[in-house]
Amino acid sequence: MTMDDNKLTFDKITSDLTHHIRINKGFLVWMGFLTVSLVACLYAYSLQLRTGLGVAGIRDYVTWGLYLANFVFFVAASLIGMLISAVLGLAGMKWITPLTRIAETIAVSFAAVAGLVIVSDMGRPERLAYVFIYGRPQSPILWDVTVIITYFALSLLLLYLPMIADMAILHRKGALPSWLKGTYKCLSLNFTDTPAQNRIINRSIRMLLILLVPMALSIHTVTSWLFAVTSRAGWDSSIFGPYFVSGAFVAGSAAVIIAMFFFRKNYKLQDYITDLHFDNMGKVLVTVSLVYLYFNINEFLVPGYKLQRADAIHLTELFSGKDACMFWIVQIGGLVLPILLLFFRPFRKPLPILVISIAVLIAAWFKRYLIVIPTQEHPFLPIQHVPQNFVVYTPTLVETMITIGPFILVLIIITLISKFFPVIPLHETAVEKGVEDV
Amino acid sequence: MCFKKQFFLLLIFAAALGFRVTAQTWVVPDDQKAVTAPAKFTPAMQKQGEQVYTKNCQSCHGLPGKDNWVKLVPPPGDLAKEKAQKQTDGEIFYRITTGKVPMPEFRNIIPEDDRWNVIAYLRTFNPKYVQPEPSAKTAFTGRIVTLAMQYSEPVKKIVVTAHEKLKDNDKAPAAGIEVMLYVKRFFGNMQVGDMKTTNAKGEAFFEFPADLPGNSAGNVDITAQVNDPKNQMKATPAAATLAIGVPTSRPGLTETRAWWSTRGKAPIWLLLTYTLSVLIVWGFIVYIVVSVMKIRKLSQG
Numbered sequence: 001m002t003m004d005d006n007k008l009t010f011d012k013i014t015s016d017l018t019h020h021i022r023i024n025k026g027f028l029v030w031m032g033f034l035t036v037s038l039v040a041c042l043y044a045y046s047l048q049l050r051t052g053l054g055v056a057g058i059r060d061y062v063t064w065g066l067y068l069a070n071f072v073f074f075v076a077a078s079l080i081g082m083l084i085s086a087v088l089g090l091a092g093m094k095w096i097t098p099l100t101r102i103a104e105t106i107a108v109s110f111a112a113v114a115g116l117v118i119v120s121d122m123g124r125p126e127r128l129a130y131v132f133i134y135g136r137p138q139s140p141i142l143w144d145v146t147v148i149i150t151y152f153a154l155s156l157l158l159l160y161l162p163m164i165a166d167m168a169i170l171h172r173k174g175a176l177p178s179w180l181k182g183t184y185k186c187l188s189l190n191f192t193d194t195p196a197q198n199r200i201i202n203r204s205i206r207m208l209l210i211l212l213v214p215m216a217l218s219i220h221t222v223t224s225w226l227f228a229v230t231s232r233a234g235w236d237s238s239i240f241g242p243y244f245v246s247g248a249f250v251a252g253s254a255a256v257i258i259a260m261f262f263f264r265k266n267y268k269l270q271d272y273i274t275d276l277h278f279d280n281m282g283k284v285l286v287t288v289s290l291v292y293l294y295f296n297i298n299e300f301l302v303p304g305y306k307l308q309r310a311d312a313i314h315l316t317e318l319f320s321g322k323d324a325c326m327f328w329i330v331q332i333g334g335l336v337l338p339i340l341l342l343f344f345r346p347f348r349k350p351l352p353i354l355v356i357s358i359a360v361l362i363a364a365w366f367k368r369y370l371i372v373i374p375t376q377e378h379p380f381l382p383i384q385h386v387p388q389n390f391v392v393y394t395p396t397l398v399e400t401m402i403t404i405g406p407f408i409l410v411l412i413i414i415t416l417i418s419k420f421f422p423v424i425p426l427h428e429t430a431v432e433k434g435v436e437d438v
Numbered sequence: 439m440c441f442k443k444q445f446f447l448l449l450i451f452a453a454a455l456g457f458r459v460t461a462q463t464w465v466v467p468d469d470q471k472a473v474t475a476p477a478k479f480t481p482a483m484q485k486q487g488e489q490v491y492t493k494n495c496q497s498c499h500g501l502p503g504k505d506n507w508v509k510l511v512p513p514p515g516d517l518a519k520e521k522a523q524k525q526t527d528g529e530i531f532y533r534i535t536t537g538k539v540p541m542p543e544f545r546n547i548i549p550e551d552d553r554w555n556v557i558a559y560l561r562t563f564n565p566k567y568v569q570p571e572p573s574a575k576t577a578f579t580g581r582i583v584t585l586a587m588q589y590s591e592p593v594k595k596i597v598v599t600a601h602e603k604l605k606d607n608d609k610a611p612a613a614g615i616e617v618m619l620y621v622k623r624f625f626g627n628m629q630v631g632d633m634k635t636t637n638a639k640g641e642a643f644f645e646f647p648a649d650l651p652g653n654s655a656g657n658v659d660i661t662a663q664v665n666d667p668k669n670q671m672k673a674t675p676a677a678a679t680l681a682i683g684v685p686t687s688r689p690g691l692t693e694t695r696a697w698w699s700t701r702g703k704a705p706i707w708l709l710l711t712y713t714l715s716v717l718i719v720w721g722f723i724v725y726i727v728v729s730v731m732k733i734r735k736l737s738q739g
Contacts, residue, residue: 136701137712146716153723161730189730190737197733204726211722385510385540 010435014173017422017429020267021176027419034412041405044398045120053123055398061383062376062393066403067121069368073251074114074406075148075223076244076364080252081107081155082216083288086209095280097432098272098424102259104159105423106252109413111152111219113406115145120402140225147219154215158208159417161201164191165427180420220244227371233303233310234318234375243295249288250335251364254357257281259414261354263423272424275349282348285357289339296335313378323374326366334363464538466529473528474573479558487559490552494544502563510540518563527570530557578672583612585662585676589646596644598662598676600636611640616665619644621658633665652683 048055058065084103088096119125135142167188171181191197221241228240237243260281264273303311304319318327338356341347347356373393383391395403430436477483491502495517500506502518515521522530534553537543544553561567582603590597596619602612615636620627634642652658657679664673691698695705 134701137704137708138697138699138701143712146712150716150719150723157723157726157730164730164733189733191733192737194736194738196736200729200733200736204730207722207726211719215719385512387509387511390509 008433008435010430011173013430013433013435014169014426016269016271017424017426018170018173020418021170021180021420021422023419026266027415031412031415034408034415038405038408038412041401041408044401045405047398048120048402049125053121055396056402057389057393057395057399059390059393060386061379061390062373064121064372064376065393066369066395066399067117069365069372070403070406071114071117071121072223072244072368072372073365074110074117074410075220076248076251076368077255078107078110078114078151078155078252079216079220079245079248080256081158082212083249083252083284084256085158086212086216088284090209090213094432095277097428098269099256099260099277099281101159101162101421101423101425102263102418103252103256104155105414105417106255106259107155108152108159109410109417110255111148111155112413113409114148115152116409117406120406140222140229143222144219144226147215147222151212151215151219154208154212158205158212160187161205161208162425162428163421164188164201165193166422166425167191168193169426170422217245220248232375232379233308233314234371237299237303239295239298243292243299246288246292246295247364247367250285250292251361253281253285253288254360254364257285257353257357258361261350261357263418264350267418267423269424272429278350278353279345279348282342282353285353285360286339286342289335289342289360293335293339296331310378310380314375317374317378318370322377323370327370330363330366330370334360334367464533466525466532470532471526471528473526473531474570475527475531475554475557477554477572479561479569483555483558484562485559486552487555487557490548490556491559494548495556498541502560512540514541517560522560523564523567527554527557527561530560580670580672581612582672583615583664584609584674585617585664587660587662587676587678589680589682590643593643594645596630596646596660596662596680596682598634598636598642598644600640600642600664611638612636613638613640615640615642617642618663618665620661620663621650622661627661630660646682648684650683651686652681654685654687656681656683656685658683 056065056067058067081104084096085100089100119128122128131142131145135145137143164187167184168191170176171184171188176184221244224240224244227235228237230236257278260273260277264270300315300318304315307315317323338360341356342353347353377391377393498508498510498514499517500508500514502516505516505519507514507516517523525533531553533541534544534548534556536545548556561569584601584603586599586601588597588599589595598617598619600612600615600617601609602615604610613636616633617636618633619630621630622628630646631644634644636642650658659679660677662676664671664675666673692700692703695703697705697708
């Protein structure tokens with residue numbers, strides 16, 4: 001700990017946690033870069049809207065390509081809000097306080113954009129409402145849409161409720177532009193720290209946290225069922241639910257560590273996000289990775305032992321065939337190696353763990369690719385009398401740009417939330433440190 | 439490694455050769471090429487041909503002249519284009535009739551007249567086309583057979599009777615006719631027993647299985663057909679609905695509430711679970727939002 005608790009005052013905490021809330025050159029340059037990139041991706045999407053899904057590499061056999069792999073990744077990344085806030089929070093872990101808002105920001109932005117990612121895979125996006133108008137309650141697709149919307153609403157509330165007290169502080173203390181102060185005042189709901197108000201907020205947060213656990217489990221379990229309810233080799237698995245959920249925690253923990261690192265550095269939060277937090281998050285990451293490794297062994301060893309005909313084709317392609325290179329890099333570089341390294345304390349220091357987390361996150365994306373695409377290239381009935389680009393799936397440039405677009409959108413949302421609101425809960429930190437507003 | 443490379447080269451060469459061969463081998467026999475339509479094409483035939491085309495051909499060949507055929511290997515191609523149109527009527531007729539993978543064989547799918555109607559329709563896209571003289575129809579000299587069918591309770595058998603039309607327009611029992619019996623099932627017709635040959639009285643007897651399910655009244659649809667692979671006869675099949683099946687009332691797969699049915703036929707427990715879950719969770723969300731809104735009223739100072 002580098003913090004000197006004796007000198008800590010309420011004003012210091014406020015200034016430490018809110019000094020980044022201002023529009024500076026760096027912010028403008030970064031947002032400009034993101035906006036230009038987003039416009040380029042939107043242009044690619046406009047090409048798809050005009051010409052149709054044929055501009056992507058998806059064809060009759062591989063109908064779920066990058067877009068669906070991306071969708072699974074986005075849903076996965078959004079799950080971390082539940083692990084950090086609900087599981088660790090309800091378990092009474094105090095050290096997570098500075099990380100809850102980061103986790104919730106990631107959850108909200110990924111969950112919000114996950115819905116858009118699915119729209120990018122629709123040939124007729126203007127018919128989106130038909131999902132609700134004509135949706136069948138028997139279909140996991142309707143369940144998925146339902147739980148994602150619900151999870152997004154819960155996460156948004158969970159991001160907002162602990163912020164109400166912070167808004168009140170910002171409205172009173174900050175030397176900020178009047179429009180921003182007006183927004184804070186509106187969002188603070190005239191919070192004056194009365195016991196009755198605090199009671200409402202605390203009770204609501206507790207309710208949200210309890211609701212969040214089953215809902216988060218549902219969103220990724222249902223997403224896994226989109227695959228597992230079919231009899232395709234590689235998807236036909238009864239452990240797909242926990243397999244996806246544990247994988248989601250791996251991706252989400254890595255995303256939180258990366259976000260922690262950059263917020264800490266750029267917003268100078270070294271006194272609040274300390275090496276201890278990185279160390280603890282490293283332990284969280286290695287724990288969820290071990291669980292995920294366990295499910296991976298089950299998922300590949302059991303069908304690999306039986307080698308039924310379709311499984312044999314699928315697994316041979318993964319283990320030693322066309323997809324072997326990607327498969328082993330992902331499994332070893334994104335799972336086994338990080339676990340081995342994170343067992344040792346020096347690798348849980350901020351910089352090493354950042355590098356490991358980036359590797360884990362990239363591997364997590366390619367893992368979704370490996371789950372979604374290869375099995376579609378060898379369906380039960382042989383592929384015949386079709387051109388080569390139907391047989392082998394090759395993502396196109398336009399498709400890749402439409403896939404990158406959502407990432408840029410997520411970065412924009414995270415940037416905006418973290419720029420205009422305290423990254424670390426202000427009121428909660430002050431209460432925990434025992435310094436009261438005077 | 440070197441062997442592997444050679445092997446791949448060989449494979450590519452073989453594939454290229456194979457492609458050339460398949461592309462060239464659909465040769466129409468000369469006598470078939472010379473076949474002409476049985477009649478002059480009329481606008482009515484063209485119109486009928488268009489309907490047949492839409493139903494059977496368009497899914498692969500696309501709209502004639504629009505070049506929107508499906509990307510298959512070998513490519514189906516646009517039939518209004520020169521490559522297709524430079525064929526004789528006989529060649530097109532032969533190709534429709536026999537098919538060649540991936541093109542289906544339409545011999546038993548599109549009746550002969552309609553196959554000619556399709557050609558009549560396709561020729562409307564070729565302004566240079568001049569129809570050759572229709573083939574003169576020769577008088578039919580084969581046997582003209584009509585089948586009848588009934589169930590004989592005493593012998594518990596289906597009796598198929600064949601009559602043939604004689605030259606003086608009289609009818610006589612037809613002996614030596616090969617007859618096959620079919621019963622209609624969910625997906626097409628199922629043959630009952632083996633093929634039988636009619637006796638001197640023109641009769642053939644078929645035992646009907648005792649355990650074959652019928653509809654709720656035990657009715658089964660049965661047809662009797664003449665086996666005439668070389669098309670030497672003019673045969674009229676017999677059809678009848680007989681109450682000789684086992685009465686079975688089983689609701690259709692889409693008639694009851696089930697996972698695979700439409701939304702209106704979703705299982706009740708599933709509808710309840712889904713609706714209740716949504717209502718409970720969103721009830722909490724609404725409750726939380728409403729109580730948070732109270733914060734505004736509770737502020738002091």
